[in-house]
Amino acid sequence: MLSNLQQKLENKEFVITAEIFPPKGVDVSSLIEKANILRDYVTAINVTDGQRAVMRISPLAVSKILVDIDVEPIFQLTCRDRNRIALEADILGAYALGIRNILLISGDYPTSGDHKDAKPVYDLDTIQLIKTVKTLETGVDLVGKKLKGSPKFFKGAALNPFSTPHSLVLQTLQKKIEAGAEFFQTQPIFDMCFFDDIIHNTKGFDTNIIVGVFLLKSYEFAQRIARIPGICISKTVLDRLKNAKDELDEGINIAAELVKEFRRKAQGVHIMAIACEEHIPEIIKRSK
């Protein structure tokens, strides 16, 4: 049976996804609260895998928790921490636990996180990992041995519209599609001018692009985010926040305007609202 995410995209319906960071610990109560707030507004929720290389509870466990409360997860799996044996095992395990969407990414390098001395594994690279899922789907493992039951996933990958040179990024996109990626989620775009510039180039590719939208909850927050390499926030957007009476409200407006535009131009949006996921329903309401 196809996941809701896959069904909607195949029916050319616009999808909305959101992101939840698993906690650093075993207390998942606030995560479940957030999922419950979002359940009626989003198609599926990404469960990150130690994003920014910060240790957090396993995304496999959290994805299962979401399955159990009837919220559809997108299980994120990185190349950073596990060798091919463990990756194959986790992919099979995810399917057995009822997970049907998987996002394959390389993963932030350990030195950017809190366990800086951890061994960076990267046994497989992203494209090999996508192909590994595909291989397991055919009923054999990476060494050709027959599986007792095979998985079937809706496979996704990441696209960073700010990575350059673009021509190399587009070749990478094509290679990920050939390896089996069926949908892409992008890093946040803060301004339509960047979208028209970059995502437009992906029109010729037979795939689904779910564009990232980020809630800038204040001017100060936006300034901090703007300093991250690869993030582009225009002066127009920064000025709007700076001059707003209610910065959060303006941030919600900015996000909603982007979602409204993307409804016409992309297959979906992926809304990121770090530590303020409760505002996502408002963004969606204002984007209609």
Added chain:
Amino acid sequence: MIITEKRSIDDICKSLNIEKEIFVIGCAACATKCQTGGDKELLQIIQELKNRGFKVKDSIVLDTPCDSRIVKKDLGKKIANDNKDIQLLICACGSGVQTLSSEFFSVPIVSGLNTVYIGSTKRIGETLEYCKACGNCRLMEFEAICPVTRCPKGMVNAPCGGMIEGFCEIYPDKECIWSVIYKKTGNIGAYKEPKKFSKK
């Protein structure tokens, strides 16, 4: 060559026994080229040790401490392999240190250097890691530019999303190796198989 860097004199002295005489050993090959284990460096380290009250018995710069034959020929008569009354301070790479520790099994040994990588030297103090000695060389799949070594994530199919203006997200002053390969070939090429870690 094998790139080494000096360990701090404080760390070296913490490992040494103040009671035992030290035989300082250097390397005429890679460690001399790196200016970490040649004649000049040995003189400096001996002076530092003496300043701190250590007794230095002798010193020698071996042609290649990583070669047992050289070690036996040049040191066999000078040091008995069960001599516990001296200690060896070896300014050579990990391979050199361990060759000496196999030949002089019971002699206390201290390493004077940190072995960093197999690299290429642009100029003194400026080296680049070029080879991981993975034992399964795939250089010719990439027009003689090794992404296994020179990409921190060892990506052999394409760059990761962290490539910004052709530079590496992890080491921002380094060009993304995929950007370099792409400049040479114009093409990221066909699917590449996973790396092989078993050396058989």
